[in-house]
Amino acid sequence: MKVQHNSDASRQANGALSDLDAFMRRATRRLLSPQGIISMVVLVVLAYVVLMPVAFMIHDSLTLSGDDLRLVPGATEGTFTMKHWIRTFTSWPRFLGPLRNTLVVSAGATVLAMIIGGVFAWLTTLTDVPFKRFMGFLCMLPYMIPSWAFSMAWVEILQHRGVGRPTGFLTYLTGLRAPEWLVFGPVPIIINCAIHYFPFAYLTMSAALSGIDTQLEEAADILGASRLAVMRKITFPLITPALLSAAIMVFSRVMGTFGTVSILGVPARYQVLATQVYSLTRFGRMSEASAVAVALIVLCAIIVYINNRVIGTRRNYAVIGGKGTKKRPFSLGKHRYLVGSISLGFLGVFVLLPLFLLAYSSLMLNVGDWSLGNISAHWWVGQPTAYLAHGEPGILVNPSVWKAAWNTIRVSVSTALLCGAFGLLIGYVVVRMKGSTVATLVDAIAFVPVVIPSIAFGAVYLSIFAKPRPFVPMLYGSFVLLVLVAFAKRVPYTTRTGVSAMHQISAELEEAAYLQGASLWKRITRILFPLARPGFVAGVFLVATTTMREMSLFVLLMSPGNRVLAGQTFVYNEIGASQLSNALMTFIMILSLALAGIVKLWEKHASQAQPALHE
């Protein structure tokens, strides 16, 4: 009996041990399984490039650095302090004023961009307005070129001696002098940001308008609703989520915009948080710059949060519809051509004309002389001349421009490929491991860069990679740093394309290969990647085109060694060589449009070659 009891107990002990043992084995197996390794790698990389920098920056803004020691007697480096926060957040010129300006400019530009985008989306999708295709192209054009190209053109057109500048096109042509508030300050900033960002609003709203399931409108029609009532009660509420998310996108982008404000605001001493981060950094006040950057991130996060609350999960519906017949276009009647001409005229004046004049001004030898006799290729191919622009040579014969061009291409391509590949991995983790903690975490962290405005991201990276820290190499001034920050900022783009690509690939396709003994590497390279290639390429192009014209993100991280083209225009601007800056901007525009054209051709090719792939 006793023996019996003993053996029971030992069996129990054995059982308990093997339970724990089994748990450990199961955990190890899961962790070391191919999926486990992939998800861990993804998680660690995301944490390293996104979470760690933000954490370090918050830490920096709350501790004393070596430079601050003299401010607090007896303190040691690294002591916790609220000083930076208090000093920054209570200061009108350093923070509160720029904060107000940021909100004014962002709200104004968002409203204006939504109106312009909304009107053109309505015209091109729901009416019988003529010249639709050309209108659609002009509505996308501003987004294909750098945001501050319009600001440079704006200055070229409206400046005059009255504001301490050379003669602009308007004054040269008519003798009129634009009032100063129209040349520099919040009004032109709002207008120019709206011109650059309305394509977002246009794209989102036209997609939403043409994607509505027509049955939803027919149902209301049958129940007796008038055309106006259908618009007001069905169509408009249906596109509201798309509208709000477009507005949020525009708002957060404008908030992080640096170039436009530095050209149109700074001359009038109009500062926003983005320019404030830049100048505080340039003056070496890193802790305060960090505090402002943290504030920008928090502001952006709050707005995204409010947006999500307003839309809410209950109303989070996709408007992309099922079947439904083609909609009859709303007839503009005999005003068709009038409306079409006015719309094209608007786009011509606000989109085409500025870019044309910008290009033209790069051919003017002497600033302010718009006559044809002044045309010269000096700024493009001229040899250095002591009395012109401090002896800088024309951009096409300047080795540092070519170096910057090469840097731009290297950064864009490396970032795009990295982001594309990583996006697929994220897609794999999020889609295939849906519901697991890892997948949820990855999904959430990959979204974080969206709420970090570009300039703040730059500041974050500057503050952590410019001084030695544990696990962090010194990267300031290196090519790798630009790729790293662009990678971190663009990850959300390819996460979207990667997730949707993975959604389209049935798990069974991979499982079939798994059953036949294919390793994870084989499954990825032979099954998943070939099937996901269209999504991968789309993501790569998206990242490459947007990185090529990036400035806000890089401006704090560039040194002569790793300068990109966008940064070079900024350098020209700072030394007052506006003609060179204009020439280089024209060069970037041509490059950007060429790249956009290549993307378009590829999409056309892909849509012809791919239809059989996904059911």
Add this chain to the structure above:
Amino acid sequence: MDIQRSVGVSIRNLSKSYGKVKALNDVSLEVPPGSFTTLLGPSGCGKTTLLRCIAGLEEPESGEIWIGGKMVFGRKGAVCLPPKARDLGLVFQSYALWPHMTVKENIAFGLRIRKDSSQAVDARVGEVLHVVGLTGYQSRYPSELSGGQQQRVSLARMLAVSPAILLMDEPLSNLDAKLRNNLRIELKRLHSTTGLTVVYVTHDQIEAMSLSTDVAVMSQGAIQDLGTPGKVYHNPSSTFVADFMGNPYMNLVESETVLVDDRIEAHALGGNLRIPIVNYPIGPGKKVTIGFRPEEVSISAHGGNGKAKVHAVLSTGADLLVTLRSGDVLVTARVDNQSSLGMDQEVCFSVSPQVVNVFDTESGRSVNIA
């Protein structure tokens, strides 16, 4: 729920084409008041186009549509009333519930459009929700409902405004089999308690059989057969309809008429199947197609009027589907579960002559109709 006013729909010589495709080719159809008329046919046959023309969502090119004695389309298109003036409701295949409105708001929409008082709206919403069995779901959003519940709301939304005609476009095809069966039962009850005129589009012939009082079988933009479900099932007007109705399909066997002792017989399967033909206006020496349902075939060891080998035996649970082979022709029989038949076994079978359908092989039309 209140008994609805019953009105009929009359469609006269309706035509409509999309480019070169004739979606509707001179279609005429009478939908009797209070009937449950089903437009049945394969996809692309024009049934949905016809329904949308009745609803006023599509405009036909020619012909007339009358609803309850009122012309809603006609005079070469000079008269074309908008949907709201046609006094009808339409239940869509994909429900088309407005995702930004709650169940109550969806249902109340039509009532509010016609400016009912808010008490009247509340009362009516409660009433129709009770009818579709969704009391208590008022404040849900469509995304929080199952497919079956969404379709009930979609139905309630149209019932709320008490239309004279209820149109339904494959309303059950997005639901799973069990749910579909439950909703069929409810639709049937709804129709008989309200007396509402229903025009119903489906490609599912079992659904058509089980729900309808009248079935119109459509193909290539024209009505191929019209009648009660029983008529269309047992005496289809053409080989197309015969082939489309029923599962398993009607057996269609090529044969030739022969004069045997003053009587006409159809000989098929190289003389292995001989069926006397009575009461059909047809002479000897004609090529005809014989049609008979699997349940009209019986299998025996001896006797009968045909000989064949057992090709395959499939059990449906309730009974057996036996495929018989004679030469290269297959004939399906539905027999009870007790039979023990082995593969390739030689058997005799008989077809009871009263229910044989005779079609002209060339035109495919039923001989007694021609």
